[in-house]
Amino acid sequence: MKFTDLFTKTQKDIKDSGSANADLLVRGGYVNQLSAGIYTYLPLGWRVYKKIEEIIREEMSAAGGQEIFMPAMHPKANWEKTGRWENLDVLYKVVGQLSGAEMALGPTHEEIVTPLASRFVLSYKDLPKYVFQIQDKFRDEARPKSGLLRTREFMMKDLYSFHADEKDLDRYYEIMKNAYFKIFTRVGLGEVTVLTYASGGSFSRYSHEFQAICETGEDTIYLCEKCNVAVNKEIIHEQKSCPECGNKDLKEKKSIEIGNIFKLRDKFSKAFDFSYLDEKNQKNFVEMGCYGIGLGRLMASIVEVLHDKSGIVWPNEVAPYKFHLVNLSGAQEEAADLYEKLKAKKVDVIWDDRDERAGIKLSDADLLGIPNRIIVSPKTISEKAIEVKRREESEGKIVLLDKFLKEI
């Protein structure tokens, strides 16, 4: 892709919003804010999103998940069954002008997937089953904040698991924990991600959060620096499996929640009378789990954790492009030639072919955060070479062009 063909431009006139992810993603032309908590993904941002999505899809499929796609618009009756039509204040309600039908916009899909699964799960032979979707969700956040971390419309991966008993739910819950760590490692957050018990509420025994440690995070967790276990305030560290350390070793850390997993048990299967017949032909309620990751939130978290003062620093696996080619004044033809050669080799490259000053091009390269920068200048040309620099390094190195093209 050439900069001059790209739909977007980098944006200079963006006021600080107080949120690094929003400011950098908007300035880089990754996203555009349409309204409070509502964003458009632009071509560069959609490329990042698609890479994150594919990683999540691969890991959910590897864990036996079958992909489906449930509607965003839900009948009122389903939400009345669980009492959430009246009690969930973030629920958007819609009445059709022509149909008059009252509908909810789904902030989650237990109310839909439970009766759906009950059509197909009849006996113990039909269990366990795992379905997931990657789908647009809606929450009327009173005060959307922190850029793409807390929005009113958001893409989410939600997997739902169905089991004959608690033991099988427990087994799969551990498989999901591992799948989540794989995902967060692949998107570049492996080193900062810790598992915590969800804070507060009667659900806390049955749910965990994946938290990415980050100075700008909204959440507070307590990390034992001795054994690297994270807990929240209400969980006594000694009760965990760490005899050689205790609450005295806990350090307060800021973090961002990047995923959560819940043992729903029979909460929803009871509400929808979702049962199966066991080997003795006895009726039992199905045990359920649910497992969520917000994709925009994850993308924003990567930006929050990995940016520096000059811009975004994308990990390789989710970067919109792998290489960012920049030509300085007087090297346009040579850059064009290199760009064509890289494209012929199927190298994932974007070329800043604008007629702009070096300073502007290099600061835009830092802002965009593509992992490898290639500079072609009259000086490098005279040496039959290019300069190659990793985004996170301060110094590039001169590489002979022939050698670079041979090895890439």
Next chain:
Amino acid sequence: MKFTDLFTKTQKDIKDSGSANADLLVRGGYVNQLSAGIYTYLPLGWRVYKKIEEIIREEMSAAGGQEIFMPAMHPKANWEKTGRWENLDVLYKVVGQLSGAEMALGPTHEEIVTPLASRFVLSYKDLPKYVFQIQDKFRDEARPKSGLLRTREFMMKDLYSFHADEKDLDRYYEIMKNAYFKIFTRVGLGEVTVLTYASGGSFSRYSHEFQAICETGEDTIYLCEKCNVAVNKEIIHEQKSCPECGNKDLKEKKSIEIGNIFKLRDKFSKAFDFSYLDEKNQKNFVEMGCYGIGLGRLMASIVEVLHDKSGIVWPNEVAPYKFHLVNLSGAQEEAADLYEKLKAKKVDVIWDDRDERAGIKLSDADLLGIPNRIIVSPKTISEKAIEVKRREESEGKIVLLDKFLKEI
């Protein structure tokens, strides 16, 4: 995939809805109806959807389209600008319980993409530009009908093009026509798809529909069987480029609209004051085009056009699986062995491993409509062979197993 692992089962107890696509897709476990005009895509249906989506994405990208993703939830102000907040009766309106913000659910995205493009298109040097998305849309159809052909929530590909002048819009409009024919050919509807002028209204000069000829279609078109040009009633055939034929050669045909393309001209760029500076530094309104395909509608149209009395007949490129392996009683082990060998060769195969009668398995195979059926039975085993049958053929043929595995 094994049938016994699949989330769904085929459904017997489904009443006729009067719509072949809905009945076959629901019975096959491809989709599930949640509410009037609202469907869930189940694992088999989502595989078909994804194949259609990828074909459309490839052809839109080949035509220079850059993929973005705009929100479903739109500010009221955008729809007031064009008068459609008050005048569009299928528009869903939402008021947040907490925020109180009035929003629309997008049935289309001109109101969003026009101000978005105006941020990035400033001068003639920024034109032309093409963006597309594949995204969930909402229309409050008073009476949803014809299964997945007319729904209240639907996935749509919409591409928007931006041009300096009408001539450039005309040029790209022809590129899109060709891209659409490529798409409809790749999904298996090439032979039945014709281009017609959109019927009625002031827009008819500026828009075309792609119609798939189909006995159960809702639309009526007039096809000249001499020159294969399709027209609607209001267009006089002689005015087209067919000197050797005329209105007398027109035959009435039923058809389904599977795509449409519009020259919007400056309708929306005027509403949003979207202009660019030309070479002489003069302000001009941007010329726009838009190009839509409903993905669920296209999937349903494929079913309508290609089914027979026993079930669906998927074209190869969009089939959920390429091979449907069926073992008859007494050949379970041999089928299991073949299934593992096919999987090792990365063959896209589903195995009906149920302990069911042959009649049920074969009629389910016809219902599901996977292009190639493989039967393993004690009889074929005794001949070291399998029976292979194309879905649309009535007779299979016996093929030696070794030969089949070698050639696949």
